[in-house]
Amino acid sequence: MTHELPYSAHIRAVLVMGLPLIGGHLAQLTIGLTDTVMMGRYGVPELAALSLSMTVFSVLFLFGSGFAFAVMPMVAQYAARGDEPNVRRATRMALWLSTGFFLLALPLFWFAKPLLLTLGQTDLVASNAQAYLRIAGVGLLPALGVMVFKSYLAALEHTRAVLWITVAAAVVNGLANYALIFGKWGAPELGITGAAIASLFAHGAAFVGVVLYARLRLPEHQIWFHFWRPDMEMLREVFHLGWPIGLTTLAEVGLFAATAVMVGWLGTVPLAAHGIAMQLSGAIFMVHLGLSNVATVRAGQAMGRSDLSYLTRGTMAAQVLSLGIVVITVILFLGIPETLIGLFLSPDDPDRAQILRVGTLLLAMAAVFQLVDSIQVIVLGVLRGMQDTKVPMLIAAVSYWLVGMPVAYVLGFPLGYGAGGVWMGLSLGLGLASALLYWRFWHRQVPHLSGLALARGADGD
Template sequence: MNKTMTYPGHFRAIAILGLPLVGGHLAQFAIGLTDTVMLGWYGVEALAAVTLASSYFFVLFLFGAGFGLAVMPMVATAAAEENETSIRRSTRMGLWLSLIYAALTMPLLWWSHPILVALKQEPQVAQTASEYLRVAGWGIIPALLVMVLKSYLAALERTQIVLWITVAAALVNAVTNYALIFGNWGAPELGVMGAAIASVVTQIVSLLCVVIYAVRVLPEHSLFQRFWRPDWEMFASVLKLGVPIGLTLLAEVSLFATSAFMMGWIGKVPLAAHGIALNLASATFMIHLGLSNAATIRAGNALGRRDRAHLERGAIAVTVMSLAVSILTIILFLTCAEPLISLFMEPDNPQRTQILAIGSGLLAMAALFQLVDGAQVIALGLLRGLQDAKIPMIMAALSYWAVGIPSSYYFGFVQGMDGIGIWLGLVLGLACAAVLLMARFWLRSVRTVAASAG
């Protein structure tokens, strides 16, 4: 019946599946946003340090998240084939790989200070960021496990629970932050370290919630029974798909992390403005990311059913939805820049005028890359649904490392455009990725599903 689904039917199905995922991503984003807003109230130096630390953390986290994202299309395809055993096997080995990766990254989080200094960050900002990472870094273990289990639930179209668990985590983070950063309700005033503790507590609460749900509501998958038993065949399959997905994520996040390091070379006020503008741009990106996840699930289902028409119509529908979001965001960023930036600062902040001036320019650049940023993440979602990851990884690496990062440096420092130039490089890298990845999907989708049918 899906072969004859109309475009309105696709729009409706994507919205039902995708809106809770969008909400979940926004709630997850709210965790970082809460840190940024409260630390912005606490002080510019604290905000600059956590902006730097967060960029460093997410470079490591998002590579590991590739294993969780690999689970999503594998479970979606297995569900379409009604293969319960494959659902359990892929999810369990995704958890294994996430645990192994988290253990390997802990030394980089614990001894981050010399790395940040080598990247020529201001000494005091680097010191504070490294202290934050020594605590917040432990959160990478539960965070990666949560990524796998959320992908498992989303692929089974249980997106409502993913949303509510993430909302609960965001509330826990906000309350813990408010208590520990400022010393409210009798708690000690810990500043940056309070934000780090809140981050770890939040990730642990998320993990407990998602594990309890999976065990109680989906006992048929027995995810944690004999968890220690290896499944090397499926381990290799998840690794084969997860590594290129992780490297693709790493390529993109390293583009943004490098931009944060470059902003740090200019000074802590531009770095703070960059953190604010990037948080606002990231908020809208969460909508595209939720739609991309929905695209992955529906493409994986289409692959499992060998349904080419369903795949192509769904791809057109989700791309149109992403385009509509981009247009609305462009209007918002161009007309409401100062009110949006002001949300992150106290009215009497002495650097307020400088941050507003720099941040408004950066938001104008963010408006430029909305279209291409949305397009590239939708294309990636569709390709992941087809379990096509190696060539997209190469395309992403070329776009972000060969085009985006050099362009940021060239326009920012050689041409003397400072922050605006750095963000222009982001635009060019994302635009290159969007063109290459969309071309890859539309040239490959017919062949992939046709071949699987044969």
């Protein structure tokens, strides 16, 4: 008979594992913010090219990270069973698949200019973006490697290491950016090329950090011993679990990118307000994402132990903590929207009043979708921990692109609600995804697992 932990114990466990992961996600967010701020002070054309380049890199990085995210539930489940050989096998093959994805993506970085020109970018922006991506794109390989090791370490509850390695990478990136963009401390002034070199250096340093930590603290797994040997059975398992995760992430990232494009059709003021609201919402989302990662690990552990109570109670603990963050967010977004938006604006900006007006409306919309977004990201994390990824991928594709996006367009343009209408469509897509994912977990997966548990009990009798 399985001993049921009280909810308070689950909440403590989620916080102990989750706070370092949340800190790591926020540190990762500061890397992009630092790049944007420094390049903004260097030059507007370079900033435009950097923003475009980071979008291209991020889309490919998040898509390719599906194999890394697959490591988290697999390693958690194997570790719960004491199956160390499979911990090693899954991590290795995720590194193999990540390397393969990098090789496929590399030509897109190298020949970025003609692709961007085809998409309507100016020659100057496309040239600068290609210069950045030819260097920073090489960093996709260590970046994906870091994601694999982060998932491996998180699944083994070494979350503090994930935090401090990410913080160190953010510091390295900031210092290298300052030196190479502006030509400080004896370094040459390289502008956007300097930013690319700094990015490559930061990803490389982070990769060295995670590899050394794993080698020193977890030598029993011997990740690199006979690394070159193929393991086709495990490679197929990681691939089948990972590619739907990558497409699910791509569907959500693509939704937010598409809404930015649509708001851009409305003019620079709505786009600026949209960007600020997204920055604020994105920072809060990192908290929910950290809790979702914990939910993935703990669901994987529950599956490894065949412990239904651990699964359901752990899910509720993560969801309650996530909803607590939602309450705080709603109070802030509705209570002091102008103060929050003002952090991103110069006091003498001629468009300040208009941006504040539009931004206040968008933060009110963000307060609404925080609720549904928190539900969907936690349940999605749990389903990944149960290695249920294909149906959630279909749910995401339908909710975001067949419902959310068309509604966002209709409300924003034919019906004339502007940026607020676009965000209503965004909220609807996220809401539908959260409802369907919630239904799949509580009304399909949990009853199914309960039936299996009862059947095993009857066999045992």
